[in-house]
Amino acid sequence: MTTANTKHLIDPELIPLLDMLPPLNPTRESLPQIRAMFDEMTDQMLATLPEAPDISVSEHHIPGPQGAPDVRVLVSLPKNASTPTPALLWMHGGGYLWDNADRAYPLVKGMIAATGCAAVSVDYRLAPETPHPGPVEDCYAALKWLYTHAEELGVDASRIAIGGESAGAGLAAALAHLTRDRGEVPLIFQLLMYPMLDDRTATATDLPPTPVSTSGQLTTTALLGQHSWDRSLVGQTSPPMLQPLVPSGLRDFRQRLLGSELLISSWKRIWNMPAG
Numbered sequence: 083m084t085t086a087n088t089k090h091l092i093d094p095e096l097i098p099l100l101d102m103l104p105p106l107n108p109t110r111e112s113l114p115q116i117r118a119m120f121d122e123m124t125d126q127m128l129a130t131l132p133e134a135p136d137i138s139v140s141e142h143h144i145p146g147p148q149g150a151p152d153v154r155v156l157v158s159l160p161k162n163a164s165t166p167t168p169a170l171l172w173m174h175g176g177g178y179l180w181d182n183a184d185r186a187y188p189l190v191k192g193m194i195a196a197t198g199c200a201a202v203s204v205d206y207r208l209a210p211e212t213p214h215p216g217p218v219e220d221c222y223a224a225l226k227w228l229y230t231h232a233e234e235l236g237v238d239a240s241r242i243a244i245g246g247e248s249a250g251a252g253l254a255a256a257l258a259h260l261t262r263d264r265g266e267v268p269l270i271f272q273l274l275m276y277p278m279l280d281d282r283t284a285t286a287t288d289l290p291p292t293p294v295s296t297s298g299q300l301t302t303t304a305l306l307g308q309h310s311w312d313r314s315l316v317g318q319t320s321p322p323m324l325q326p327l328v329p330s331g332l333r334d335f336r337q338r339l340l341g342s343e344l345l346i347s348s349w350k351r352i353w354n355m356p357a358g
Contacts, residue, residue, distance in 0.1 A: 108179060117180045124185040134191055136161050144227040147219040154205035155224050156183045157235065158190055160198050165236035169200040170243050170273070171225050173250030173257075177278075178209045178217065189247065200237050202228050206253065218256045222264075225257065229267045243271045251277030 092100065108116055138159050143152040160167065170193065174186035183203035190201045206220035225244065232239035244261075246254040251274040258272050 113179065120176070120180045120185070121182075124182070128184060128187065131188060131191075134195075137191060137194055139187075144224060146223050147216070150207075150216065150219070153220045153223050154183065155227070156187070156203040156205075158187070158194055158201045158203070159236065160194055160200065163198040163200075166232070166238035166241075167198060167200045167236060168241035168243065168270070169202065169228060169232070169235075169237040170245055171221070171228055172201055172203045173206065173221055173244075173246030173253045174203065175246070175248030175250045176208070178249045178252075180208065186247070186250070199243075200235065218253050218260060221253055221257045222260055225261065225267055240268065241270050242267070243273060244269060245273030245275070246277070247275040249278050251275050252279055255279055 089097065138161055140157050140159075142155050142157060144155055146153045170190075172183075172186060172190055174181050174183055176182075176185075183205040186203050190203055193199065194201055202224060204221050204224040206217040206224075209217065221244075225242070228235070228237065229239055229242060231237075232242070244254045244257055245251065254272055254274060255277060258269065261267050261269055
C-alpha cells in the first residue's frame with residue numbers, strides 16, 4: 083500500500099490495517115485496473131445499501147469550465163425538510179486518481195439524514211489525464227451552478243458549505259481559496275475530512291533546509307501534470323492553491339484544523355438549524 087520511504091510517516095497502529103489492503107502502486111499499466119477495481123467495489127457497495135426513501139437523488143450534467151466538458155453532479159435532497167435548506171457541495175476522495183461521486187453517496191446520505199441538508203456531489207475530472215487546475219475548476223463550476231440554481235433546488239444560497247474527504251478535502255480547501263479570490267459565491271464553512279493539504283509528504287522535522295525525497299510523491303505529481311510514477315517533479319514547489327497550509331496568513335491553520343471538533347451539532351449551529 084505504501085512505499086518504503088514514506089511508511090515511517092504512518093502511525094504504527096495503522097500499518098497492520100494498511101498491510102491488509104491490496105497494493106496501490108499506480109503505473110501506466112496498472113492505473114486502469116486500479117480504477118476498475120474501485121468501480122467494482124462501488125457497484126457492490128451500492129447494491130447492498132438499504133433504500134433511503136426520505137432522500138431523492140438525481141443526476142445532472144452541468145456546464146463545465148470554459149472549453150472543458152460538462153461536469154456530472156449527483157443532487158441529493160431531503161424529501162421532508164422544510165425549504166430552503168442549507169446545502170453541502172461534496173468532493174469525493176481517491177488520491178486525485180480514482181473513484182467517483184457515487185462512492186461518496188453512503189457518507190453523504192448519512193450527513194443528510196443527520197442534518198437535513200441538501201448535498202451536491204461532484205464527479206470532477208481525474209489526474210493524470212486532467213492536471214491542476216482542471217479538477218478544482220470543475221468543482222468551482224459545480225459550486226457556481228449550485229449557487230445560481232439554489233431557488234429551484236430548494237436551497238438557501240446564503241447557507242452553502244463545501245467539503246470532502248482525503249483528496250476531495252484537499253480540493254475543497256483549494257476551492258475555498260479560489261472562491262474567496264473570485265468573490266462570486268459566499269461560503270458559510272468548509273468541512274475537511276482527513277484532508278490532503280500539504281504536497282510535501284513529510285513531517286516538519288524532515289523539511290528544512292531542503293525538500294526531502296518524498297516531497298510531492300505519488301498523487302500530487304499526477305495532479306501537477308506528471309504521472310504519479312514520474313519523479314521529475316519531486317521536491318519542486320506546487321502552486322499555492324495545492325498546498326493550503328503553506329500560504330501566508332494560514333500558518334496557524336493546521337493547529338486550528340486538528341484542534342476543532344467537527345460535530346453535527348456544530349454544523350447545525352453554523353447553518354442556523356434546530357439542534358434536535
